[in-house]
Amino acid sequence: xxxxxLKSLRLTLVFCVFFSVFYIFILWLFAKVAGPNGGxxxxxxxxxxxxxxxxxxxxxxxxxxxxxxxxxxxxxxxxASSSSGSNKATTNQEYLKEVESRIDTFxxxxxxxxxxxxxxxxxTASGSGLDPDIxxxxxxxxxxxxxxxxxxxxxxxxxIVEEVKQDPxxxxxxxxxxxxxxxxxxxxxxAN
Amino acid sequence: xxxxxxxxxxxxVLLVVLAYPLGRYIAKVYKGERVWTDFMAxxxxxxxxxxxxxxxxxxxxxxxxxxxxTINVFWFFWGMFLLVFQGYLPLxxxxxxxxxxxxxxxxxxxxxxxxxxxxxxxxxxxxxFTQLFVIMLFQFITAATGMAALAGIFRAMAAKTTxxxxxxxxxxxxxxxxxxxxxxxxxxxxxxxxxxxxxxDGKMEVTTLEGQTQMISQGPTAAIVPIxxxxxxGGGYFGVNSSHPLENPSFLTNMVECWSILIxxxxxxxxxGFYLKRKKLAYSIFGVMLFAFLVGVVCAxxxxxxxxxxxxxxxxxxxxxSMEGKEIRIGAAGTALWSQVTTVxxxxxxxxxxxxxxxxxxxxxxxxxxINCWFGGVGVGFMNYYVFxxxxxxxxxxxxxxxxxxxxxxxxxxxxxxxxxxxxxHPFFILVFTAxxxxxxxHNPELADAWLNNPSFHGLSEMLYEYTSSxxxxxxxxxxxxxxxxxxxxxxxxxxxxxxxxxxxxxxAIAGLLANKKFIPESAGTLKTDTAxxxxxxxxVIFIVAALSFFPALTLGPIADYLSF
Numbered sequence: 236x237x238x239x240x241l242k243s244l245r246l247t248l249v250f251c252v253f254f255s256v257f258y259i260f261i262l263w264l265f266a267k268v269a270g271p272n273g274g275x276x277x278x279x280x281x282x283x284x285x286x287x288x289x290x291x292x293x294x295x296x297x298x299x300x301x302x303x304x305x306x307x308x309x310x311x312x313x314x315a316s317s318s319s320g321s322n323k324a325t326t327n328q329e330y331l332k333e334v335e336s337r338i339d340t341f342x343x344x345x346x347x348x349x350x351x352x353x354x355x356x357x358x359t360a361s362g363s364g365l366d367p368d369i370x371x372x373x374x375x376x377x378x379x380x381x382x383x384x385x386x387x388x389x390x391x392x393x394x395i396v397e398e399v400k401q402d403p404x405x406x407x408x409x410x411x412x413x414x415x416x417x418x419x420x421x422x423x424x425x426a427n
Numbered sequence: 428x429x430x431x432x433x434x435x436x437x438x439x440v441l442l443v444v445l446a447y448p449l450g451r452y453i454a455k456v457y458k459g460e461r462v463w464t465d466f467m468a469x470x471x472x473x474x475x476x477x478x479x480x481x482x483x484x485x486x487x488x489x490x491x492x493x494x495x496x497t498i499n500v501f502w503f504f505w506g507m508f509l510l511v512f513q514g515y516l517p518l519x520x521x522x523x524x525x526x527x528x529x530x531x532x533x534x535x536x537x538x539x540x541x542x543x544x545x546x547x548x549x550x551x552x553x554x555x556f557t558q559l560f561v562i563m564l565f566q567f568i569t570a571a572t573g574m575a576a577l578a579g580i581f582r583a584m585a586a587k588t589t590x591x592x593x594x595x596x597x598x599x600x601x602x603x604x605x606x607x608x609x610x611x612x613x614x615x616x617x618x619x620x621x622x623x624x625x626x627x628d629g630k631m632e633v634t635t636l637e638g639q640t641q642m643i644s645q646g647p648t649a650a651i652v653p654i655x656x657x658x659x660x661g662g663g664y665f666g667v668n669s670s671h672p673l674e675n676p677s678f679l680t681n682m683v684e685c686w687s688i689l690i691x692x693x694x695x696x697x698x699x700g701f702y703l704k705r706k707k708l709a710y711s712i713f714g715v716m717l718f719a720f721l722v723g724v725v726c727a728x729x730x731x732x733x734x735x736x737x738x739x740x741x742x743x744x745x746x747x748x749s750m751e752g753k754e755i756r757i758g759a760a761g762t763a764l765w766s767q768v769t770t771v772x773x774x775x776x777x778x779x780x781x782x783x784x785x786x787x788x789x790x791x792x793x794x795x796x797x798i799n800c801w802f803g804g805v806g807v808g809f810m811n812y813y814v815f816x817x818x819x820x821x822x823x824x825x826x827x828x829x830x831x832x833x834x835x836x837x838x839x840x841x842x843x844x845x846x847x848x849x850x851x852x853h854p855f856f857i858l859v860f861t862a863x864x865x866x867x868x869x870h871n872p873e874l875a876d877a878w879l880n881n882p883s884f885h886g887l888s889e890m891l892y893e894y895t896s897s898x899x900x901x902x903x904x905x906x907x908x909x910x911x912x913x914x915x916x917x918x919x920x921x922x923x924x925x926x927x928x929x930x931x932x933x934x935x936a937i938a939g940l941l942a943n944k945k946f947i948p949e950s951a952g953t954l955k956t957d958t959a960x961x962x963x964x965x966x967x968v969i970f971i972v973a974a975l976s977f978f979p980a981l982t983l984g985p986i987a988d989y990l991s992f
């Protein structure tokens with residue numbers, strides 16, 4: 236028993252060197268060289284060099300000139316230091332009322348939409364509360380509002396959505412998506 | 428065809444195809460045959476020397492168990508100490524404080540038993556130091572503990588009559604250096620390229636496009652994610668695990684991470700076939716497991732992609748399926764597949780919130796953990812199945828009037844008693860503790876309010892899921908449950924310990940006892956264990972013993988939840 240304990244202590248220290256130092260060092264070095272931002276979270280940068288957020292991290296959009304992301308339960312909304320989902324059951328009555336009111340709000344802001352044209356993802360909260368993407372349908376649903384607020388034609392805005400839209404992996408696997416931050420950045424760059 | 432379904436299909440194909448060669452490799456490693464990673468041998472030699480371990484020493488099953496349990500006890504004190512005092516230790520740029528003793532007790536046990544149930548949130552509950560020297564370290568070494576135990580059992584099963592169980596220390600180190608480390612590095616490289624952070628700077632402050640300030644938590648994520656998946660650990664770097672866009676930035680990383688969960692448990696079944704030179708036995712076991720796994724996968728896809736009934740009734744477009752608690756880049760199918768992969772194994776990482784799964788998918792996730800041996804955790808998954816094989820051998824022996832034998836060894840009363848205790852302890856702990864907690868919640872409305880995030884049947888599901896996840900050492904949760912309280916921290920801690928060590932001790936003991944017995948050569952009177960008939964028999968035994976004990980509880984939880992509207 237005593238010799239086992241001593242072996243346990245020594246082996247654990249050896250494992251610390253092996254994993255917590257050696258393995259970490261290899262990955263850290265690799266990230267410095269090959270990571271998109273030298274090991275830190277990848278950032279989104281405007282053409283003029285200004286950093287406007289994490290490339291993969293969703294952020295809050297409320298202005299009419301921007302496309303909006305999904306409802307978020309991270310902190311007060313898109314708090315990237317306390318990720319969280321709603322953890323609501325889809326059978327919970329209180330939760331369903333909340334979704335109902337989100338639908339109503341969305342319809343007020345987009346009066347040209349019929350109820351059956353509201354995509355579910357834009358009124359339901361994501362798992363992380365930091366979802367950077369919306370579905371392609373949710374982007375199309377907002378085109379008319381954004382175009383009106385910016386004084387651009389719907390055609391122009393729609394073209395930008397098409398440009399930013401990401402297809403499934405190799406065109407075959409997984410969902411299509413639109414990164415909201417990239418889309419809004421593209422809009423701002425076009426306007427300038 | 429639907430690209431989301433194709434994505435799921437590709438992941439399953441990649442799993443099965445790659446598990447075969449990996450299984451062959453694992454068998455070679457444990458047998459000590461020549462493999463391409465032999466360049467690690469000098470490093471291992473140096474590790475043995477520094478730790479005072481004689482790699483030539485052979486152990487019987489009792490010695491093997493003592494070594495295994497001793498190092499686990501040591502890890503408990505190691506973890507407790509570092510977690511409570513992390514506020515004073517280095518590598519803490521965000522200034523996080525130490526965990527309270529009850530929370531540290533739960534965290535430490537949960538990582539020590541390879542479960543990774545988390546009653547804290549990674550961004551604020553840990554420092555970079557404890558992420559690396561407790562969480563990540565334990566994710567490697569506790570996974571290796573389960574693998575070493577299985578390697579010992581392989582050895583005992585392969586020999587005719589033996590006392591020798593192999594050397595626990597050697598098997599532990601080799602599981603780390605030959606299997607977990609190389610795979611983790613490869614997965615880590617892919618994650619880094621795709622944008623998972625791997626640095627030591629504190630939170631990043633950015634000004635958003637609308638001019639608000641956003642603090643982005645980051646850190647050495649790409650080191651922890653690979654091993655949390657590969658070691659069926661599941662404890663995420665961030666609070667929301669792999670649904671976090673930095674922990675799982677793209678559909679590609681989602682595929683790689685999902686693959687990493689199941690690859691070693693699948694390969695272990697093939698490794699059994701190679702190690703024992705009984706490929707047919709391995710195929711029949713693999714067949715049963717794959718079948719059971721696919722049943723859950725198909726149902727989960729059907730319900731998640733079909734969307735929530737209640738949201739459908741609101742009359743909006745639910746073309747993408749039920750999206751509450753899910754991420755766009757992963758999709759309903761991606762989360763459906765992951766919810767099953769993570770629960771058939773004892774992984775417990777999530778890429779969407781399980782609390783928000785549709786009721787029947789939630790039920791299959793629970794059922795997988797209640798049975799806990801469709802592939803299962805690294806090492807321990809097959810060991811759980813082994814117990815059911817012993818029971819199935821015994822029952823079929825009685826049915827056809829032959830002496831129950833498995834691999835040339837007579838199964839007698841002593842082994843059967845241990846097997847039954849192990850098999851029944853699992854439902855016992857889950858159901859008794861769920862009963863206690865729901866009794867308390869039912870009689871104290873203020874407790875129910877404080878604990879549960881959803882009322883009624885789903886509230887019961889939250890509690891049932893928590894104990895199931897603890898007993899199965901899974902670690903996922905219906906995270907609506909406010910579980911960072913004395914009650915949940917301590918009761919889950921107890922269930923975690925019993926769910927880990929009772930089975931390991933029992934399974935190693937059965938294998939050790941059988942190995943000591945006289946070898947009886949196969950004859951015409953021997954019950955064949957590598958046939959389809961026996962595979963079906965084992966499946967039925969598992970279904971009757973494991974699944975049906977939970978049927979009443981599942982009826983009151985997810986099934987009632989599904990039917991109530």
